[in-house]
Amino acid sequence: MIVRTRFAPSPTGFLHIGGARTALFSWAYAKKHGGDFILRIEDTDVARSTPEAVQAILDGMHWLGLDYNEGPFYQMQRMDTYKKTLQKMLADGTAYYCYCSKEELEALRESQMQQNLKPRYDGRWRPEADKVLPTPPQDVPPVIRFKNPQTGNVVWQDLVKGEISIANQELDDLIIARADGTPTYNFCVVVDDWEMGITQVIRGDDHVNNTPRQINMLMALGATIPQYAHLSMILGNDGQKLSKRHGAVSVMQYDEDGYLPEAVLNYLARLGWSHGDDEVFSLQQFCEWFDLDHITPSAAQFNTEKLNWLNAHYIKLASTDYLVNDITKRLAKLNVVVSEQPQLSAVIDLYKERVHTLNELATNIAYFYQKPVIDEAAAEKHLTAETKLVMDSLTSLLKAVDWQAEHIHHAINEVVTQYQLKFPKVAMPLRVLLTGIAQSPSIDQVMVLLGRDEVIARISHWN
RNA sequence: GUCCCCAUCGUCUAGAGGCCUAGGACACCUCCCUUUCACGGAGGCGACCGGGGUUCGAAUCCCCGUGGGGACGCCA
Numbered sequence: 001m002i003v004r005t006r007f008a009p010s011p012t013g014f015l016h017i018g019g020a021r022t023a024l025f026s027w028a029y030a031k032k033h034g035g036d037f038i039l040r041i042e043d044t045d046v047a048r049s050t051p052e053a054v055q056a057i058l059d060g061m062h063w064l065g066l067d068y069n070e071g072p073f074y075q076m077q078r079m080d081t082y083k084k085t086l087q088k089m090l091a092d093g094t095a096y097y098c099y100c101s102k103e104e105l106e107a108l109r110e111s112q113m114q115q116n117l118k119p120r121y122d123g124r125w126r127p128e129a130d131k132v133l134p135t136p137p138q139d140v141p142p143v144i145r146f147k148n149p150q151t152g153n154v155v156w157q158d159l160v161k162g163e164i165s166i167a168n169q170e171l172d173d174l175i176i177a178r179a180d181g182t183p184t185y186n187f188c189v190v191v192d193d194w195e196m197g198i199t200q201v202i203r204g205d206d207h208v209n210n211t212p213r214q215i216n217m218l219m220a221l222g223a224t225i226p227q228y229a230h231l232s233m234i235l236g237n238d239g240q241k242l243s244k245r246h247g248a249v250s251v252m253q254y255d256e257d258g259y260l261p262e263a264v265l266n267y268l269a270r271l272g273w274s275h276g277d278d279e280v281f282s283l284q285q286f287c288e289w290f291d292l293d294h295i296t297p298s299a300a301q302f303n304t305e306k307l308n309w310l311n312a313h314y315i316k317l318a319s320t321d322y323l324v325n326d327i328t329k330r331l332a333k334l335n336v337v338v339s340e341q342p343q344l345s346a347v348i349d350l351y352k353e354r355v356h357t358l359n360e361l362a363t364n365i366a367y368f369y370q371k372p373v374i375d376e377a378a379a380e381k382h383l384t385a386e387t388k389l390v391m392d393s394l395t396s397l398l399k400a401v402d403w404q405a406e407h408i409h410h411a412i413n414e415v416v417t418q419y420q421l422k423f424p425k426v427a428m429p430l431r432v433l434l435t436g437i438a439q440s441p442s443i444d445q446v447m448v449l450l451g452r453d454e455v456i457a458r459i460s461h462w463n
Numbered sequence: 464g465u466c467c468c469c470a471u472c473g474u475c476u477a478g479a480g481g482c483c484u485a486g487g488a489c490a491c492c493u494c495c496c497u498u499u500c501a502c503g504g505a506g507g508c509g510a511c512c513g514g515g516g517u518u519c520g521a522a523u524c525c526c527c528g529u530g531g532g533g534a535c536g537c538c539a
Contacts, residue, residue, distance in 0.1 A: 008539090009539090010538080010539045012538085012539075042539060043539095044538090044539080045538055045539060047538090048538070048539085049539095102537070105536090105537085109535095109536090112464095113464075115464090116464040116465075117464075117465070118464075118465040118466065118535060119464095119465090119535060119536095120465095120535075143537055158468095161468065161469085164467070164468080165467095166466075166467065167466085170465080170466050170467085170535090172535090174536095175536085175537050177537085178537040179537060180537085182537090184536090184537070184538085184539090185538070185539045186539090188539095189539090205467095205468070205469095205532090205533070206533060206534075206539095207534095207539090208467060208468065208533075208534075209466080209467065209468095209533075209534040209535075210534085210539090212467095230468085232468085232469075232532085232533095233532080233533080235532095237474090239474090239531095241532080241533095267475095270475065270476080270488085271475065271476095272475085272476090273476095274475085274476055274477065276477065276487085277476090277477065277486075277487040277488075278487090278488095279475090279476095279487075279488050279489085280488090294477095296469095296475090296476075297468075297469060297470095298468090298469045298470060298531095298532090299469075299531085299532065299533095300474090300475065300476090301474060301475075302474090302475095303474050303475060303489065303490085305474085305489060305490055306474075306475065306488075306489040306490080307489095308489090309488085309489055309490090310489090312502090316502085353501080353502050353503090354500080354501045354502065355501085409498095412498090422498090423498050424498055424499065426498090427498050427499070428498085428499060431498090431499065431500095437499095437500090438499060438500075439499055439500035439501070440499075440500075440501095441499095441500090441501085442497095442498070442499095443498065443499085444498090
C-alpha cells in the first residue's frame with residue numbers, strides 16, 4: 001500500500017514552530033516510504049480564515065522546503081462532497097437533525113458543569129427505536145449531529161503513544177453540520193482523510209480526543225481507518241505553552257532573525273525524535289532515518305541556544321555565494337551599502353566561523369562599509385594618550401608597507417619592539433580604532449581587507 | 464469536575480529486564496590553542512518524580528500516589 005500523509009492546517013494564523021514540526025514529520029514519513037504528502041487547508045471556519053494566513057503557511061512551507069505531491073486542497077471548495085456525504089448519513093440513519101437552540105445548549109452545559117459532570121449533548125433529538133421525538137420548532141434551523149455509538153470502546157494503536165482506548169459513553173453526538181448547512185471540522189477531516197486515501201494521520205496530540213469520534217464516523221461510512229500518530233506539543237523556552245500571545249512566532253520569523261532553514265529543520269527534527277546519538281544530519285539523511293518508533297511521547301521544550309549552535313554550524317557550511325547574496329540583503333536592511341572593496345565574500349569568509357546567526361554576521365561586518373561607532377568603554381580602556389604616539393609611528397610604517405597580512409604583521413611587530421610593548425598593546429587600540437570594538441578576527445587580516453587608505457584614515461581620525 | 468495523555472541531567476534526548484558505576488548533544492565551569500573575542504580541542508559539573516509490587520535482577524514491566532499537559536464549541 002502506498003503511504004499517503006497530509007498536513008492540514010487551518011489558515012487562522014502563520015505557520016508556527018509546532019505546525020512546522022508536524023508538517024516536517026508528516027512530510028518525512030511520506031518521503032521515507034516513497035509515498036505522497038498532501039497539503040490540505042482546513043478553512044471551514046470562514047470567520048477566522050484569511051487568505052493572508054493561507055499565504056503565510058505556503059510561504060513557511062516553501063522556506064523550509066517542504067513540498068507536497070498534492071494540493072493545496074481547500075475544504076471550502078469541497079462543499080459538494082461534504083453535503084453529499086451528509087445526505088447519505090441522514091438517509092442511513094447515522095446522522096440526524098437536532099433542533100436545539102444555542103441558548104438551550106448553553107443552559108444544558110451550564111447545569112452539567114454545576115453538577116460536576118462532563119458537559120455533553122443529552123441526545124434529546126436523537127432518534128431511537130421506540131422514542132417519540134418532540135415536534136420541531138419553526139424558528140430553529142436544525143444542525144446535523146452524528147449518531148455516535150453509546151456502548152463499547154474505541155481503541156486504536158497510536159503510532160506514537162501506543163494503545164489508546166476511550167469509552168463511547170464519554171462521547172456525545174457531535175454536530176457535523178451547522179445550522180447554516182456548513183460542515184464542521186471533525187466531519188470534514190473524516191471525509192477528506194477517507195477520500196484522499198490518507199494512510200497515516202500524523203498530527204498534534206491536541207487531536208487525541210477527536211480521534212475516537214473520527215473513527216466512529218469513518219466506521220459509520222464504511223471507510224478504511226487510517227493509522228494515527230499523535231505528536232506531543234512543543235513548549236516555549238520557558239517551558240510554557242506556546243500561544244499567540246506567548247512566544248509563538250512564525251517560522252518566517254526565524255528567517256528574519258537570521259536562521260538558515262537547514263538549521264531550523266535539523267533542530268526541529270531532533271525535537272521529539274532521535275536516531276541514537278546523532279545530532280547533526282542533513283534533511284536527506286533525516287528522511288532515510290525517520291520513523292515513528294523513535295518519537296518521544298512527552299512534550300518538548302524549545303531551546304534557542306541549541307538552535308543557535310546548529311545555526312552556527314550550518315553557517316560555517318554554507319556556500320560563500322549563498323551567504324553573499326543573503327548578507328547583502330541583510331546589510332541593506334541595516335542601511336549599509338556594500339561597496340566593491342573590500343570584497344564581501346572575503347569579509348564573510350573572515351567572519352562566518354564566528355557567528356550564530358546571519359543577522360549577527362551582517363551586524364558584525366558592517367564596519368567594513370561604514371565608519372565604526374567607537375565603543376566608549378573600549379575606547380577608554382585601550383585608547384590611552386601614550387598609545388597615540390604608538391599609532392603615529394605605526395601609521396608611518398603602514399604607509400610604506402606591502403599590503404599583505406604578513407607584512408602588516410611585521411610592521412606591528414616593529415612598533416612593538418620599538419616601544420618595548422606586548423603585541424596586544426598595539427593590536428587592541430588598533431582594533432578599537434578600526435572596528436569600533438575590542439573583539440575582531442586577526443587584526444592584520446582585518447587591515448588587509450579594510451585597505452591601506454581606510455586603515456590610515458581611521459587611525460588618524462582619532463583626535 | 465469528567466475523560467485522555469505524559470514523566471531520565473537546567474534543556475533536547477539514548478535506553479525494548481542484566482551491556483547502566485545511566486550514554487550523547489546544547490548550556491555552564493576548567494584547561495589548551497591564541498593577537499582580543501570567537502572557532503576548535505581536552506576535561507569537569509549534572510538526571511532515572513515518590514511508594515509499592517513482579518523478577519535472581521527494574522530507568523526499563525504492573526499498580527497506586529504526586530506533578531505536568533490536553534480535551535470536554537454550531538473553533539480547528
